[in-house]
Amino acid sequence: MNQPTPDVAPFRYYVQMVLPAVYGDELSYYEVLAKVTEKLNEVIENLNKQGQNVNDLMVFYNQLKAQVDNLEGEVDAIKNGEYVHLYLDSIINWIDANLQCLVARIVKFVCFGLGDDGHFKAYIPATWQFLQFDTGMNPDDSTTYGHLIIKW
Numbered sequence: 001m002n003q004p005t006p007d008v009a010p011f012r013y014y015v016q017m018v019l020p021a022v023y024g025d026e027l028s029y030y031e032v033l034a035k036v037t038e039k040l041n042e043v044i045e046n047l048n049k050q051g052q053n054v055n056d057l058m059v060f061y062n063q064l065k066a067q068v069d070n071l072e073g074e075v076d077a078i079k080n081g082e083y084v085h086l087y088l089d090s091i092i093n094w095i096d097a098n099l100q101c102l103v104a105r106i107v108k109f110v111c112f113g114l115g116d117d118g119h120f121k122a123y124i125p126a127t128w129q130f131l132q133f134d135t136g137m138n139p140d141d142s143t144t145y146g147h148l149i150i151k152w
Contacts, residue, residue: 009044122148 077083095102111123122133132151136144 110125110128113121113123115121124131124133130152134149134151136147136149139145
């Protein structure tokens with residue numbers, strides 16, 4: 001960001017106060033000049049204060065930007081798994097305590113029965129399309145013969 005311009009020096013003046021020719025509400029040229037100059041110096045002073053306010057805002061902005069950059073670095077560290085050791089045990093404990101409830105909500109049970117043609121059937125929920133059921137039909141393989149086999 002650009003630095004603000006340096007302070008503007010007040011306008012130096014000297015006005016000799018004179019009495020108006022007629023005693024009334026009118027002002028002499030010198031009095032008008034004096035009032036304009038006084039108001040101009042007030043404006044210059046306010047502008048100089050604004051310059052300092054801008055400097056203060058720039059310092060605050062830089063501090064805030066540094067904090068945001070620091071926080072972004074921390075978020076990246078969390079995303080990259082640098083703090084896993086801080087919360088991994090808590091997650092493991094929570095999963096151990098709640099795994100049965102989670103599985104019960106997700107898993108639907110397979111029902112077994114006999115079909116209209118008298119064959120043994122397994123009725124599989126529609127959400128289990130990724131599984132394939134088979135039976136071991138090779139009599140030489142004693143470990144799978146006649147068993148229900150699930151393939152995924």
